[in-house]
Amino acid sequence: MATAPIVEIDKVSFGYDAARPVLHGVSLRIEPGSVVGIMGQSGCGKTTLLRIIAGWLKASAGNTRVLGESVRDLDSDGIYALRRKMGMLFQFGALFTDMTVFDNVAFQMREHTDLPPDLVHDLVMMKLEAVGLRGVAQRMPSELSGGMARRVALARAVALDPRLMLYDEPFTGLDPISLGVIARLIRTLNDSLGQTSIVVSHDVEECFAIVDYVYFVSAGRIVAEGTPDELRRSAEPFVSQFVQGEPDGPIPFHYPAPGYQADLAAPAENA
């Protein structure tokens, strides 16, 4: 008997306004204990999907079940209770700039629990040790490099051992070493803490190295899914364009524009 999926999205549609829908009838399942990648071009709707899972945006159609709860039926207290079991790593870390690294990681413990200061101190040190940054505990976020800030944000997000972790473009703008570190941390934390993780990214290399399953999103629809190996061998044109990084294919190089000759022949606008 299969265990219930951690996240179950069934034919979900969403649009910021009715004229421009962002997601059309998306369906996916996330099995417990797995690391799942949601990949696609910039602006294809993958971040929107993440926000719907987190309860930020309400889908206009379809059903979203997270950790057994139907997200759209929850009131604000219910959503807050659900978020206590989730953690999210934002694209640039989003550390609180007016507190030290230590206070950032201790934030959730202090807000949601009554743990004594000694215990909080030990827990914070353990989390920072897990990401390898115990030594910067007393620094301010502005003194950290991008990669270090993101690792601290990761420690902060897993502070209360959430069951579901959401990663919004965790690989953006990092040097190769930091890339490797973050990728390894995502996988290790997921396995050692018994979590389930969803990674939204467009970095094929790093993502394929750590995920168990991938969903490809394009123009608000799931166009392909499978394990990294399956997708590497796939002959599907969009998948192969994306995986190989080809400039032209199902996603055209040229943005739609009127005829080239006509544009060159048109008179220049007056300055």
Added chain:
Amino acid sequence: MFAALRQGLADLGGGATAKVRRLGFAARFFVAILLHSGTAFRRFGLTIREIYFAGVLSMVIILVSGLFVGMVLGLQGFETLQRYGSGDALGVLVALSLVRELGPVIAGLLFASRAGSAITAEIGLMKATEQIAAMEMMAVDPIARVVAPRFWAGVISMPLLAALFSALGIFGGYLVGVKLIGVDEGAFWSQMQASVDVRNDILNGVIKSVVFGVAVTWIAVFEGYDAPPTAEGVSGATTRTVVTSSLAILALDFVLTALMFTGGNAK
């Protein structure tokens, strides 16, 4: 040409409805702040920290400005009063001008430009760098944790700053009038004490400064929270805070003065 005119009118109407919608949102935001103020008081340390940033750091500009305004009042006031042989009434002029009007209003304007803009920029930047979103993801209500303490800090700081402004101003008027020009010290203070009523003048001045504090801080936190998450967005919001707060202070001042200081004479 008609098309342009029609478009212009449509834009005007659209702009007006947008402003009304924004005002409605601001009003709901205000109610939300009040409802979520429990944390600001239960964990008073948060509010104390904000009082430091809003109130304590504004003290220098308030004290210095108060002193100078009082001194100018002393100089200019004496100039005019002396022509009618009423130089001894300088204390009354300085005290009533400051306590009733200049104290709350100028302190309010200075507070709006110093502390109000800082609050807007801070909240706007927190929103732009996703710190507010991160807080929401960690199941902490940002209105309770970030906005409400700043709001109450502003409301608490304003009357204290206005009182300091008036007190320093009166001292400045005393320095110029009595020490520099030579108005009789006894007449200065005794006429002042005879004419300044604690209930009517001082208390009303305090009420005004509380009202200004509510208005300025409300505008500051709202603009910060509503700012578009870009550099231009935050800078525009900061400017709007200062301008809107200043206009609000002057308009409210008129309304409150009409209610407080001329209501009795309507008979």
Added chain:
Amino acid sequence: MKRSIIDIWVGTFVAVGFGGLLFLALKVGNLASFSTAETYQVQAKFANIGGLKVRAPIKSAGVVVGRVSNVTFDNESYEALVTFNVDAQYRFPRDTSAKILTSGLLGEQYVGLEAGGDGVMLKQGDRLRLTQSAVVLENLISQFLFNKAAEGKDSKDSKDGK
């Protein structure tokens, strides 16, 4: 910013702020007017109160002994009915007179009480019998002109050898 330093500064700020308020209330303002001393109410009728306002002072021998609390129009006698709150510590005889005076030449108006000689003192709710209305400038001027005109007529009569 260390927590203790912030607390110290905020404490200083609040203390200094309250000090400012206290300074204003005590040294600048007239705290006596805020006193909650006991008062008793007395009434008086005036033919014309001029510019007398509620909360105007009641003075006797130049010292403030109370405040005007209410001014109404008595539709029966067509006179103004003024109610005073007099400080309980000051007792006045029953035949005390009340005049409406002006402080300075063009200043605000107040009520002056002149004590009479009666042995019985005023009590709560009593009415003062002797009152003098405010001096109205227009009446004063027309009276002056009338006197001047009468003087001129008299001297003319005497010159004509009456």
